[in-house]
Amino acid sequence: MASIAQNPPPRPRRFAPLKGDSEGAQTKLQGIVFDVDGTLCLPQHYMFTQMRAALGIDRSVDILDHIRALPSDEARSEAVAKIQAIEREAMLAQQPQPGLVQLMDYLERKNMRRALCTRNFEAPVTHLLQNHLPDHIFEPIITRDTPNLLPKPEPAGILHIARQWNLDNHAESMIMVGDSIDDMTSGHTAGAATVLLVNERNTHLKEHHHTDLCISRLDDLIDILENGFVGDNSAGSSSTSQ
Structure with missing residues (x-):
């Protein structure tokens, strides 16, 4: 299946606060897509x-x-x-990222849809979920084994998730969270907002024009989403990782 290139929406990206006291017409966040290696678990470079x-x-x-x-x-x-x-x-040596369970518990309470888009094959993804997030549901899960979808950095996997969620604006009401340029590019090209989980090897991506926001821990996203996501792809200066 060929990739479908999109014209990304204007930046900075904004979503209404999940705490529910937003004023005016703001885009409502419809779901979050996560990478796996280096994002849900610590990097295994x-x-x-x-x-x-x-x-x-x-x-x-x-x-x-x-x-x-x-x-x-x-x-x-x-x-x-x-x-x-x-x-x-x-x-067998996977370790969860700091703040993983806290973030997923928060998103569960908010009834926020979650999906995975990874270049790993299915077995390590299943192993991570069974061992560290056994009570959480991610649907759909796009892996290297998923047929007829070009892998990241192509946007095909994220656009497939948007279709599965019956979104009529492609991925423009979604967030892609990852740790690599492939994650940022696939999300940006699909029209999603992008969040970079910063580590010692990817700090150069903090100012990349495909990166909307930076965090240093997964649970940094809780306050950001609760109070309203506002991207800043100039340098990630809204980030808690600065």
């Missing part, structure tokens, strides 16, 4: 070094692009098996 070594490629080559370009189904299957083996081993 070493995986990508191991994956590239297993495939014999360097850092300049995108792993999924390399696999798609392999000359046969057999070669692609062998490469995918190597990647899956590394992810299965790494998932």
